[in-house]
Amino acid sequence: MLKKRAKEADFIATEVHPRCLCVLLCYNDGDILEDVILHMLKNHHDIIVWDHGSDDETPQVLDKYDSKFIERKYVPRSFDFYDLYPKMSQNLISNYIRQYDWISWPDDDEILEGPDMTKTYYEHLCAPRIRSWRASATNIRKFNHNPLKGEKYPINFNLKHYPMRSYDQMIRRITKDRANLQRGGANYHYNNMKKDISKLMLKPEQLYNDDGISDLKPCAKYNWRDIYGYG
Numbered sequence: 001m002l003k004k005r006a007k008e009a010d011f012i013a014t015e016v017h018p019r020c021l022c023v024l025l026c027y028n029d030g031d032i033l034e035d036v037i038l039h040m041l042k043n044h045h046d047i048i049v050w051d052h053g054s055d056d057e058t059p060q061v062l063d064k065y066d067s068k069f070i071e072r073k074y075v076p077r078s079f080d081f082y083d084l085y086p087k088m089s090q091n092l093i094s095n096y097i098r099q100y101d102w103i104s105w106p107d108d109d110e111i112l113e114g115p116d117m118t119k120t121y122y123e124h125l126c127a128p129r130i131r132s133w134r135a136s137a138t139n140i141r142k143f144n145h146n147p148l149k150g151e152k153y154p155i156n157f158n159l160k161h162y163p164m165r166s167y168d169q170m171i172r173r174i175t176k177d178r179a180n181l182q183r184g185g186a187n188y189h190y191n192n193m194k195k196d197i198s199k200l201m202l203k204p205e206q207l208y209n210d211d212g213i214s215d216l217k218p219c220a221k222y223n224w225r226d227i228y229g230y231g
Helices: 002-016 030-042 058-064 081-095 167-177 189-195 224-228
Strands: 020-026 045-051 069-074 102-104 110-113 132-134 158-161
Touching (some): 020 030, 045 081
Antiparallel strands (some): 102 132
């Protein structure tokens, strides 16, 4: 009877306090990386980091938080970017999915949020989404988004994505960090954006202010296609 009760208690504890794992594939987003790491740590996630040949301040940021990672690996830039996702997926399936309830996989310039600001991301966790899912549903992940088994939670969670954070970082991103990344219809927009740099400059009134309390607004004030173009 004691053994049975102990198992029941363990199950309840897991449901109330899910074990969460964050995956970060890093490449030259060192100026925002610390914010992403701190956000996931505050949301009670263990973190796996693979650094894909960063040559900015990323290694120094990772050194600062090295003791917080359960796995850290350097992957040379010569390794195909599009092979990183299935390689990491296999790593998760082989080594981690039985130890965790949830896996969150943001890009290293993204802050994960729940569907509203009433609770933290961790407190909101409850069903599959683009960037997080039940660990047991993990499959071999293709680049960025891919479907998972199971029923999707009907309410979408929010994502704060900061791909362009300064003029110099923007130029480096489209001319170096994401240069020649297009493969078929994927990531064509970086080549399009490079054609006319002036179109990338937004005015302050074209952006929303995120006060960290108010709900995020889903509609942009400008036309994405004017900037991203068409594939």
